[in-house]
Amino acid sequence: MTSDDKVVELYKRFERLWxxxxxxxxxxxxxxxxxxxESLLMVIIRLEHPTTTQLAEEMDISKSAVSQMIxxxxxxxxxxxxxxPEDKRVQxxxxxxxxxxxxxxxxxxxxxxxxxxxxxxxETEVDQVSQSFEKILQVMKQKN
Numbered sequence: 001m002t003s004d005d006k007v008v009e010l011y012k013r014f015e016r017l018w019x020x021x022x023x024x025x026x027x028x029x030x031x032x033x034x035x036x037x038e039s040l041l042m043v044i045i046r047l048e049h050p051t052t053t054q055l056a057e058e059m060d061i062s063k064s065a066v067s068q069m070i071x072x073x074x075x076x077x078x079x080x081x082x083x084x085p086e087d088k089r090v091q092x093x094x095x096x097x098x099x100x101x102x103x104x105x106x107x108x109x110x111x112x113x114x115x116x117x118x119x120x121x122x123e124t125e126v127d128q129v130s131q132s133f134e135k136i137l138q139v140m141k142q143k144n
Contacts, residue, residue: 044099
């Protein structure tokens with residue numbers, strides 16, 4: 001088998017893995033938000049009570065773009081703004097009712113993926129796969 005054949009086989013396996021994970025991800029479609037809003041919501045969940053400025057920096061987009069997206073998430077009850085008790089000029093975001101449900105679904109999904117990796121790979125293999133993913137991400141960054 002040539003190197004090119006091996007890359008084709010690797011891609012096919014990746015595609016099968018991706019398709020199986022996509023079936024698990026389908027539950028997120030019920031929330032009815034765009035992939036961009038989903039990305040922002042995930043960052044809000046991970047940063048825990050971020051400001052608009054923090055989100056803009058994290059996502060490398062303008063504060064006005066983040067503000068527009070936050071408005072959509074607020075309208076859908078995914079997030080709400082809360083005034084910082086120590087500095088009334090600052091507003092933080094926290095999860096609204098739908099955002100909390102989304103976070104629970106996200107946690108279940110991440111636990112599922114984590115368990116797949118943990119059951120399938122030993123520590124050395126995890127390191128190897130992680131290094132391989134990092135190399136691919138570096139190549140992708142160079143193209144942008």
